[in-house]
Amino acid sequence: MTDTSQFKPEFSRSLDIRQAEGKAAHVLDADMSEREALAERFGLVRIDRLAADLELERKDRKVEARGRIRADYVQACAVSAEDIAVSLDEPVFFRFVPESGDHAxxxxxxxxxxxxxxxxxxxxxxxxxxxxxxxxxxxxxxFLTGPEADAARKSAGIGTPEDSGPFAALKGLGLKE
Structure with a gap:
């Protein structure tokens, strides 16, 4: 098991749960140095934006956070290594619970x-x-691939995913649907 005791999060926003009385809104926005460090950690070319709007609700020692995460980042194509711009906008839900300590x-x-x-x-x-x-x-x-992935596969002498694998032989049989 990896020792994570020395891990320092690049985008840390620590919150004392006692500050989460009732429902509270929190807006998180990563600065440039945080985005650069996260891009390195996740193997991305760069992260142009990372933000989240969260609403927290505390129930005793449990805290629930609901909201949206928004990000714009550039990722290398898994085949051609070309830069691909990606936008993310999706709901998130976290439930923070005290450590149970009942497992090794x-x-x-x-x-x-x-x-x-x-x-x-x-x-x-x-x-x-x-x-x-x-x-x-x-x-x-x-496994994100961009528009140049097929050309990169051909130049390397590699077929497309559809040309190999368990169904490639069936494709060649010429069966009609």
């Missing part, structure tokens, strides 16, 4: 659908910025 670091645990939205925290602080950064990371398409 390498222990396998069962998760249900509601657990997947939960982010554990210790003490009285949560990091909204890191949650937004992780949402961006999950939204990045690792």
């Amino acid at each position: 670091p390498d222990e396998e645990i069962e998760l249900d659908a509601d657990d997947c939205d939960e982010i554990e925290y210790s003490g009285s602080h949560i990091d909204l910025g890191e949650a937004v950064a992780q949402s961006l990371a999950l939204a990045i398409d690792p």
